[in-house]
Every structure is written in structure tokens, then in C-alpha cells.
Amino acid sequence: MIRGISLRVNGVAYNLHIQDHWTLLDVLRAHLGLTGAKKGCDSGVCGACSVHIDGGLALACLTLAAECEGCEVTTVEGLARSPHELHPLQASFVFYGATQCGICTPGMLMAAKALYDRDPRPTREAIHDAVGGNICRCTGYAKIVRAIEHAHVFEASRLLDPKALMQAQGEEAELLAEESR
Amino acid sequence: MTTAIRKRLPRNDALQKVTGDAQYADDIYLPGMLYGKLLRSPHAHARILDIDTERALALPGVRAVVCGIDTSGIKYGTVPDEQGLAIDKVRFIGDEVAAVAAVDEETAEEALALIDVAYEILPSVHDPLLAMQEGAPVIHEASAHIYDAARNISRRTHLAYGNVEAGFAQADYVFEHTFETQMVNHATIEPHSAVAQYDPGGKITLYSSCQTPFLIRSDLAATLQMPLTRVRVVKPRVGGGFGGKREMMASDFSAAVLAMKTGRPVKVTYTREEALATTRQRHPTRISLRTGVTRGGRVVAKECHMIMENGAYNGRGPDILGSCPNYLTVLYRTPNIHFDGYLVYTNNPPGSAFRGFGNPQIRFADDSQMDIIAAELGIDPVELRHLNVREAGDVTPNKAIITSCGLRECVEEVDRATDFRNRWGKLPFGQGVGLACGHHTCGFKSLLPHDSSAAVVKLNDDGTANVLTGASDVGQGSDTALGMIAAEELGIPFHRIEMTTADTEVTPMDLGSYASRVTFIAGHAVRLAAADAKSQLLEAAADLLRTPPQDLVSENGVICSLEHPERSALVEEAIQHHLAHGPGSPILGRGAYNAPTDRLNRETGEGNTSPAYSFGAQVAEVKVDPETGRVRVIRMTSAIDCGVPLNPTAIEGQVEGSVAGGMGQALLESFSQHEGLILNPSLLEYRVPLAGEMPDMDTIIVETEEKEGPFGAKGVGEFVQIPTAAAIANAVYDAIGVRIHDLPITPDKILAALSKKGVGT
Incomplete structure (x- = not known):
């Protein structure tokens, strides 16, 4: 059956006509x-x-899309604070090499954000729990765990600017890495 | 000071990947796009008598149904035995029979159920030893490609080097053991996916989740009977490969055929079940190894009998079997070797390439046996390795040339870092340490008579550069490594390099991501292209600065005179000067590299098929709970020789991922099968390692300088996964005195072995 729903995704309001059996994932991706x-x-x-x-x-x-009536949905596209300011987790993933093929990265980041919102300086055990339902086949998880562990270091850092982050090398990067150890 | 290499630079695709912008094949939605689904055989072995598509075609929303008989039927593969869609027979559960395109996935799935296939069910065989017996069901008809069709032997590799008899005569001890390794899947988190677009002018564009766009173009063009110019294969971002996306898949072929038939773009994305159960697997093997050693611990002769289960189709199986003798000759100095291997068809899912290409199977057997030999001889495992390790300057019995080799240092480093010798055999019951070694190639000349790559470097008037290469980044980070090589050679910052890669129409050719070849071979081509561009750049700068070009260096975006350091120019100034005063063309550098290696001689197994070899040693530290039989890896220390480390962060990433993969095969991953039916095609039941299960991992980089490698680098993609299962098995033995000869090392096997030994219940 087709029904109409209203929801917000990454702060944008949508009125959609969906089939009852459509998942939120298919609606996000295909529609x-x-x-x-x-x-x-x-x-x-x-x-x-x-x-x-x-x-x-x-x-x-x-999740059925129909269940999301009136909900606020945030996806990885809505994680950055603005086009010019990444979320600290994103900067940390880039900086520590936590992404390889990148297919698990969006899910990892969203799982990590749920933890970060509660506890920005989590223990390793808490991180293992938080991403326990996210499979990565490339990294062996070490750099993902480290990136989550040290994400807080990037709060208010100049390196939240994507351009600065991608050019980070030499002393600045070394200092930041040192600080985060 | 370097401009780029040796630095922990962020990957050039990382921002796209953390923001969700990175586009993978399944993320592509084209206007008017249809969804394709495949009808798969429910039988392990059957003859197709008839396919009736009428009811499916009548379903509203269905735009096309294609069967094997509607296609050319041309067989493809390294040793061709497989069709895009089956025509006469199906040979495993999941073999592709028909393809449907419809307006949405649900309709396509519904249509599959409406295709009526009449099968004549044939007897099937699921064990390679049974398949080799006279009277077993014959899976493939006899052909020139097949060694012995009546016994289902696709390929036999039977070779000897040195004098095996004399070698065993020198031995004071002879050890003989049999080992088994299981079928495992790449389980990339991105399932295989392809989107095909057909233009009425007669051209196919295929966006494929693949590792080898140029090879897939060849197979697709051949099977569609079209010239290479009419088939364009583009690799978008790829969500992991590990060898599982090395070949044309039915998804690629069917998407193309359906797009041609409907004139609409068609996407075929596999479900997780399809990806796990119907694509490719690591070959299960049974390896009997007989090794002769002197009293002093020197290996003098080795005899290896190997049964490699091919499954229903060859994939890369023949080349994998053909590589296996190399894996015994390169790592340890073994003067006399006899190898007899069989690649045997069964009605199980096909095996093919998977990180290590047969090497992990051989290494599990050989390095497990090295551990047994060490204990029996009373020589510690480190010493036993030192007595036998390969050294730089060696030529192996089958003529592999070892140029650089840090294996001895790697063994020393893991021993030192883990205090191995002081702990081995001395830890409390339930705790153990295990050592194993590994090596792999930096390219492999076998499939084609060349192992080559080419690149183009274009300099822009603002001092940035575009690099065009056919090399395929499937997550390992080759776009970053190659960009760093270009930056270093040009002397401009890495972030000014833009990579355009893996598009058969736009980029120069590269054979793809396999055999740990990309950094080495594509890297070499990129370096040469950048050097060509740089020589033109320095010519322009020389004219600008009134100094000879040989007096100039380019570093970090600045060109400077060595003799008169006050004379300098920015790279962009030199490029602009070239544009204004040169022949009118922008600076364009070209480079190509064909590894100076020998093509594998399938008769003798001889030849230096790789331009260099990477080496490593690993120590696993485990805890085994004798009550539950559970093995926990506490720490894994890897010392690796991958030449000059171009990007330490990326290298650690490869090491850590390899440890996870190796540990998965050692302890967790396996399929339950019943007459060819995979019972656990889900990531819930096909268990891969999770974050909380990983050990602490230390990576020690043992630097060598490989003269043939770009900036001295060697490959790092595969060799670290190769020793991992043996290191863990050896540590388990050290912990509880029980040797598990067949992977995976599961709690039930441990408990049974302990019970047999009289320990525990």
C-alpha cells in the first residue's frame, strides 16, 4: 500500500509517498x-x-520507512557541522587512516557518533561495544578504534576544515598526533 | 627531506569516504535505470533441458529476460570453462541460468519465480578425492584445457627441482604430515555490483565493482563479440576486493546483456547471500608435506602433494596451483623439491584468487611443520628459521631471483619485540607464542606475456598535476601511494595531485589490483611519467632561471638551482614559462613499465615471475581456555620487509587488515555445506572478526631498498596475511601441546584433541 509520510533527513523536511514495505535504507538511497x-x-x-x-x-x-513518520533522521551526509567544518570523528578517521575501502566507514562513524555524544573520551572497551555491530574487512579495526579514541582532540581544531586537514603534514600533524597519544 | 614519500599523509579519497560522497557501483542511479536479478540453479549438477520465460515476460514491469542461449556462449576465464550464463549445464548451486531486468527489484525477483526451467538432475560430487575416482560424475567435458576430464582434474602441476632423492638421502630426519585448509570467502562489505549503460551507437559502458577493469573489458568484449573500443569499463570506488573482484562476474555480463536488450541502464547488485555463496572462494586444500632435515636443522628436501579443490569453474585456479611450488621455494632455502598438485573440479562454489593466491594454504602447512620440526629437533623456532631463511642475492631452485630480502632481520625483530625465545615452551599451560614467516610477490607474469602498466602526468599552469593511470584502488590505497610517488618525483606537494584512475577509455592500461603489483608496477609507470614531465619542467625552469637543467632540483613546489641557490622559481612559474615560450603544448609526461620478469613456464615452473619479493615474520601470542576450547589472540607482532615504506600509516593498515583476515581463517571463518548447498551464507553465521576480537597489533618495518622498486618500495598487500594462521596454530600448540592440522582451529577441535591427550574432561 502506498502512504504519505513526513520526516526530516539531515535537517531537511520531506513529504514522501512510499510503499509500506520499503525500508528506510532504500528510501534514503534510491529516492x-x-x-x-x-x-x-x-x-x-x-x-x-x-x-x-x-x-x-x-x-x-x-527500519521501515513508514515507521519514520515525524522522525528526524541523520545520515553520514549530515554528520559534518558545515561544508567547512567536519565532525571531529570525521577528521580523526581521515587523520589516523581509519578508512580503507570506506564501505563500512559511514556506519562506523554513525555508531561512533552515538558513543561520542554520550562520552567523547571513551575507553577501548566502550569503543569495542559501540562498533560491535559494524563489520570492517579491511582495517583490522585498530585505526578505527584509535580514531574514535582520539576524536576529541580535534574539537575546535583548525583541522576540522577539510582543506586544512588534507594538507596537514609535517610539524602540525606530528604535534597533533603527539598530543593525542 | 622528501616531498611526499615516507610521510603519514592522509589518503586522497578519505574526505569523500568520511562524508558519504564516495560513489560505489551500487550508489549509481541513472535515469530510466532498470534493476537486474539473476536466476540461479537450485541443483549442484544438472542439464538444462528447457527454459520457458513466457510467464516472466508477461509480468507487468518486466522489460527483458535473457538466458544463456540468447548470448554468444563464449567461454571466458584464464583457462576458459565458464559462460556468462549457463547454456547446457549447471555445475553448482547458484550457477547463473537467466537474468531479468525490471522496473524495480521486487518485480525482478517476482519474475525470477516465473521462469520455468526444466532440469535433468545429474549425480553430483562434492569431495575432490571422490571426484578424482574413476566413475565419478564428470563435471566438464574433455577439452585441450583440461588435464583429465574423466577424473575431474582441471590441472596437474608436477615439478621437481634439484635432486629430491639425493636430498632425502642427506636428511637425518624426515617429517611427514598432512594439513587441511577450508574454503573461505572474501566477504567484502560491498557485494559485487555492476551498472551497464548502452548507447544506441553500439557501445557499452560498465561501472563495475572490480579490481581489474582492463581484464574485465577483455572478457566482456570477447563474450559480447565487440571491439575493445565499444566496451568501456569504469571502476568507481570499490568496497574491498581481496581477489574476489578480479574476474568478470555474471553481474557484469548480465548487466551488459540486459542493457543491450532493453536500451536502458541496468544495475545488478548481488545480495549478501549471493556474494558469499555464488561468487568465488579461497580454494580448500589438502597438503601432504614430507620434509627432510639434517640433525643441525637444515632443510634439505621437500615433497609436497596437494589437492586443491577447484569447485565448479577454474576462475584463477590453474595459475594459483601453478604458483604453489614457488611458495615453497622462495621463503626458505630448500634445494630439492618435488611438487605434485591437482586442481580438482567439484560441484561446489568455484574457488579463485584471494589475498595470497594459494600462498596462505602452503604456508599454513609448511610453517606448522617447521614448528613441529623445531620441537622434535630441540632447536628453537627462531634458530630453525635463521638456519633456513632466504637471503638477498639468492636464486631459488626454480630461478626466482631474490634481489632484496629482510627476512632474517624480520625474524630477529619479532623475536626481540616479543621476547620469543625466552617465552617459547616456558609459558604456563593455556598461554603460548607462535612464530611463522611469509613472503609474496610484487607482480606475477603468467596470465599474459607482460606484467605492465602505463601512466600519464599532466601539469597545469597553477602548479598542480593530474595523474592518469589504469591502476585500481579497491580500498588498499593505491590512488594515494601512486599520487605520493608522482608528488615525490615532481617535487610538488601531494595535495596538488589529482588522480584519475581505472577507466578503460580514459586512462592508460594497467592489469589491475592483484599479486601485490600496484605500488611496484603501476608505481614504476607513474614515476616514469612524472620523471618525463619533470624533465620538461626543468628545461622550462632552466630557460627561466638561466641555468642548466641538471643544476636544478624540484622540491615541495619550488625549483631551485644547486649552484646558485638564490635562483629559484615556483613550479607554476616554470609551467607558465613553458606555455608562453615552449612549443605551445602543456607539459605532458608519459611512462610505462613492463616488469623485467619471465612468464611462468607451466611445464617447468621455472622463471622469475615477479620483479621482487616482500618478506615478513609474525609472532602470535594466544590464550587458550582448556574448558571451552576457545582461542584468543592477545597480541600479534609483525615485522615486515616491504622495501622503502612509502606511507607508514597505509602500510600499518595493510598489516592490521591482514592480521584480521588471517585470524578469521585461522579461528572463525568456515562454511557449513550439504551437497554443495552453503548453509550459512550470512555474515551472522559466516563469522568474520569483530573489533572486540582483535589482538593488539604491532608493526615493525624492516627497511630494505629494492633497487627495482619505485623509490625502493615493494608490495605490501598480501604477504602479511600469509603466515598468520600458522603463527596462531603454532602458538596454540605452545599453549596446550595440541597440534591442529586443519583450519579453522575451532573449540570443538581443541576440546577433542585435549580429551584425546587426556587433558581436561
Whole structure:
């Protein structure tokens, strides 16, 4: 059955006509053009589709779009604070080499953000718990865990500017790395 | 001071990946796009008698149904035995029978159920030892490509080097063991995906989640009977490969055929179940290894019998089997070797390339046995390695040339870092340390008579540069490594390099991401292209600065005279000078590299098929719970020789990912199968390592300078995963005195072995 829903995604309001059985993931990807959340298993196992619904972590592939009536959805596309200011987790992932193929990265970031919002200086155990439902096949997780551990260092840092971050090398980067150890 | 190399620079695709902007094949939505789905065989072995598509075509929303008989039927592959869609027979559960394009996925799926296929079910065989017996079901008809079709042997590799008999005669001890390794899947988090677009002028553009766009173009052009100019393969961002996206898949072929039939773009993305159960796997193997050693611990002869289960189709199997003798000759000095290997068809999912290309299987057997030998001889494992390790300057019995080799230092480094010798055999029951070594190639000349790559470097008038290379970044970071090589050679900052890669129509050719070849071979081509551009740049600067070009250096965006350091110009000033006063063309550098290696001789197995070899040693530290049989890896220390480390962060990333992959195969990953049906095609039940299961990982870089490598670098993509399973198995033995000969090392095997030994219940 087709129904109309209203929801907000990354701060933008949408009125959509959807089928009852459509998942939030398919609606985000195929209908809203938000392909950041990935379909790695479509069965709630890999975590690549992780998003936030009303501030809480959710798997978009197990969520029916119809359930999102009136909800505020945040995807990885909505994680940066502005086009010129990354979220500290994003800067940290770039800086510490936490992304390889990158297919798990959006889900990892959203799972990490749920933790970061509660505790920006988490223990390793808390990080392992937080990303326990996110599979990465490339990195062996070490750099992901480190990036989450040290993300807080980037708060208010000049390196939240994407351009500055990509040019970061030499002393500035070394100093920051030192500080974060 | 370097401009780029040796620095921990951020990946040039990282920003796209953390913001969700990175576009993968399944992220592509084209106007009017249809969704394709594949009908797969429910039978392990059957003859196709008839396919009736009428009911499917009548379903509203269905735009096309294609069967094998609608296609050319041309077989493809290294040793061709596979069709894009099956025509006469299906050979495993999941073999592709038909393809549907519809307006949405649900309709396409519904249509699959409406295709009526009449099968004649044939007896199937699922164990390679049974498949080799007379009277077993014959899976492929006899052809020139197949060694013995009646016994389902696709390929036999039977070779000897040195004098094996004399070698064993010198041995004081002979050890003989059999090891088994299981089928494992790449399980990339991105399933295979392809989007095809057909223009009425007769041209296919395929966006494919792949590692080898140029090879897929060849296979697609051949099977569609079109010239290479009419087939364009573009690799978008790829969500992991590890060898699983090295070949044309039915997704690629079907998307193209459906697009041609409908005139509309068609996307075929596999489900997780399809990716796990119907694509490619690491070959399961049974390896019997007989090794002769002297009293002093020197390996003098080795005999290896290997059964490699091919599954239903060859994939890269013949080349993998053909590589296996190399894996025994290169790592340890073994003068006399006899290898007899069989690649055996079964009605199970096809095996093919997977990080290590047969090397992890051989290494699990050989380095497990080295550990047994060490214990029996009373020589510690470190010493035993020192007595046998390969050294730079060696030529192996099958003529591989070892140019640079830091293996001895790697063994020393892991020993020192883990205090191995003082702990081995001395830890309390339940705790253990295990050592293993590994090596791999930096390219492989076998499939084609060349192992080559080319690149173009274009300099822009603002001092930036575009690099065009066919090399395929599938997540390992080759776009970054190659960009750094270009930056270093040109002497301009890395962030001013823009990479355009892996598009068969736009970029120069590269064979793809496999054999740990990209940094080495594509890197070499990029360096030469950048050097060509730089020589033109320095000519322009020489004219501008009134000093000979050989007096100039380019570093960090500045060109400076060595003799008169006060004379300098920015790179962009020199480029602008070239544009204003030169022949009117912008600076364009070209480079190409064909590794100076030998093509694998399939008869003798001889030849230096790789321009260099990377080496490493690994120590696993484990805890084994004798109550539950559970193994936990506490720490993994890897010492690696990948030549000059271009980007330490990227190298650590490869090491850590390799440890995860190796640990997965050692402890967790396996398929349950019943007569060819995979019972656990889900990431819930096909268990790969999670964050909380990973050990602490230390990476020690043992630097060598590889003269043939770009800036002295060697490949790092595969060799670290190769020793991991043996290191863990050896540590388990050290912990509880139990040797597990077959992977994975699961709690039930540990408990059974302990119980047999009289420990525990």
C-alpha cells in the first residue's frame, strides 16, 4: 500500500509517498539520493547502513520507512557541522587512516557518533561495544578504534576544515598526533 | 627531506569516504535505470533441458529476460570453462541460468519465480578425492584445457627441482604430515555490483565493482563479440576486493546483456547471500608435506602433494596451483623439491584468487611443520628459521631471483619485540607464542606475456598535476601511494595531485589490483611519467632561471638551482614559462613499465615471475581456555620487509587488515555445506572478526631498498596475511601441546584433541 509520510533527513523536511514495505535504507538511497548509508547485508548484520533516528542509533535496512513518520533522521551526509567544518570523528578517521575501502566507514562513524555524544573520551572497551555491530574487512579495526579514541582532540581544531586537514603534514600533524597519544 | 614519500599523509579519497560522497557501483542511479536479478540453479549438477520465460515476460514491469542461449556462449576465464550464463549445464548451486531486468527489484525477483526451467538432475560430487575416482560424475567435458576430464582434474602441476632423492638421502630426519585448509570467502562489505549503460551507437559502458577493469573489458568484449573500443569499463570506488573482484562476474555480463536488450541502464547488485555463496572462494586444500632435515636443522628436501579443490569453474585456479611450488621455494632455502598438485573440479562454489593466491594454504602447512620440526629437533623456532631463511642475492631452485630480502632481520625483530625465545615452551599451560614467516610477490607474469602498466602526468599552469593511470584502488590505497610517488618525483606537494584512475577509455592500461603489483608496477609507470614531465619542467625552469637543467632540483613546489641557490622559481612559474615560450603544448609526461620478469613456464615452473619479493615474520601470542576450547589472540607482532615504506600509516593498515583476515581463517571463518548447498551464507553465521576480537597489533618495518622498486618500495598487500594462521596454530600448540592440522582451529577441535591427550574432561 502506498502512504504519505513526513520526516526530516539531515535537517531537511520531506513529504514522501512510499510503499509500506520499503525500508528506510532504500528510501534514503534510491529516492532521496543519500547513498552514504550502504547496503552490505540488508539484514541488520554488517552495520554499514547505520543512521541516527531521533538521536538514537538505528539500522536503516531493518527500519521501515513508514515507521519514520515525524522522525528526524541523520545520515553520514549530515554528520559534518558545515561544508567547512567536519565532525571531529570525521577528521580523526581521515587523520589516523581509519578508512580503507570506506564501505563500512559511514556506519562506523554513525555508531561512533552515538558513543561520542554520550562520552567523547571513551575507553577501548566502550569503543569495542559501540562498533560491535559494524563489520570492517579491511582495517583490522585498530585505526578505527584509535580514531574514535582520539576524536576529541580535534574539537575546535583548525583541522576540522577539510582543506586544512588534507594538507596537514609535517610539524602540525606530528604535534597533533603527539598530543593525542 | 622528501616531498611526499615516507610521510603519514592522509589518503586522497578519505574526505569523500568520511562524508558519504564516495560513489560505489551500487550508489549509481541513472535515469530510466532498470534493476537486474539473476536466476540461479537450485541443483549442484544438472542439464538444462528447457527454459520457458513466457510467464516472466508477461509480468507487468518486466522489460527483458535473457538466458544463456540468447548470448554468444563464449567461454571466458584464464583457462576458459565458464559462460556468462549457463547454456547446457549447471555445475553448482547458484550457477547463473537467466537474468531479468525490471522496473524495480521486487518485480525482478517476482519474475525470477516465473521462469520455468526444466532440469535433468545429474549425480553430483562434492569431495575432490571422490571426484578424482574413476566413475565419478564428470563435471566438464574433455577439452585441450583440461588435464583429465574423466577424473575431474582441471590441472596437474608436477615439478621437481634439484635432486629430491639425493636430498632425502642427506636428511637425518624426515617429517611427514598432512594439513587441511577450508574454503573461505572474501566477504567484502560491498557485494559485487555492476551498472551497464548502452548507447544506441553500439557501445557499452560498465561501472563495475572490480579490481581489474582492463581484464574485465577483455572478457566482456570477447563474450559480447565487440571491439575493445565499444566496451568501456569504469571502476568507481570499490568496497574491498581481496581477489574476489578480479574476474568478470555474471553481474557484469548480465548487466551488459540486459542493457543491450532493453536500451536502458541496468544495475545488478548481488545480495549478501549471493556474494558469499555464488561468487568465488579461497580454494580448500589438502597438503601432504614430507620434509627432510639434517640433525643441525637444515632443510634439505621437500615433497609436497596437494589437492586443491577447484569447485565448479577454474576462475584463477590453474595459475594459483601453478604458483604453489614457488611458495615453497622462495621463503626458505630448500634445494630439492618435488611438487605434485591437482586442481580438482567439484560441484561446489568455484574457488579463485584471494589475498595470497594459494600462498596462505602452503604456508599454513609448511610453517606448522617447521614448528613441529623445531620441537622434535630441540632447536628453537627462531634458530630453525635463521638456519633456513632466504637471503638477498639468492636464486631459488626454480630461478626466482631474490634481489632484496629482510627476512632474517624480520625474524630477529619479532623475536626481540616479543621476547620469543625466552617465552617459547616456558609459558604456563593455556598461554603460548607462535612464530611463522611469509613472503609474496610484487607482480606475477603468467596470465599474459607482460606484467605492465602505463601512466600519464599532466601539469597545469597553477602548479598542480593530474595523474592518469589504469591502476585500481579497491580500498588498499593505491590512488594515494601512486599520487605520493608522482608528488615525490615532481617535487610538488601531494595535495596538488589529482588522480584519475581505472577507466578503460580514459586512462592508460594497467592489469589491475592483484599479486601485490600496484605500488611496484603501476608505481614504476607513474614515476616514469612524472620523471618525463619533470624533465620538461626543468628545461622550462632552466630557460627561466638561466641555468642548466641538471643544476636544478624540484622540491615541495619550488625549483631551485644547486649552484646558485638564490635562483629559484615556483613550479607554476616554470609551467607558465613553458606555455608562453615552449612549443605551445602543456607539459605532458608519459611512462610505462613492463616488469623485467619471465612468464611462468607451466611445464617447468621455472622463471622469475615477479620483479621482487616482500618478506615478513609474525609472532602470535594466544590464550587458550582448556574448558571451552576457545582461542584468543592477545597480541600479534609483525615485522615486515616491504622495501622503502612509502606511507607508514597505509602500510600499518595493510598489516592490521591482514592480521584480521588471517585470524578469521585461522579461528572463525568456515562454511557449513550439504551437497554443495552453503548453509550459512550470512555474515551472522559466516563469522568474520569483530573489533572486540582483535589482538593488539604491532608493526615493525624492516627497511630494505629494492633497487627495482619505485623509490625502493615493494608490495605490501598480501604477504602479511600469509603466515598468520600458522603463527596462531603454532602458538596454540605452545599453549596446550595440541597440534591442529586443519583450519579453522575451532573449540570443538581443541576440546577433542585435549580429551584425546587426556587433558581436561
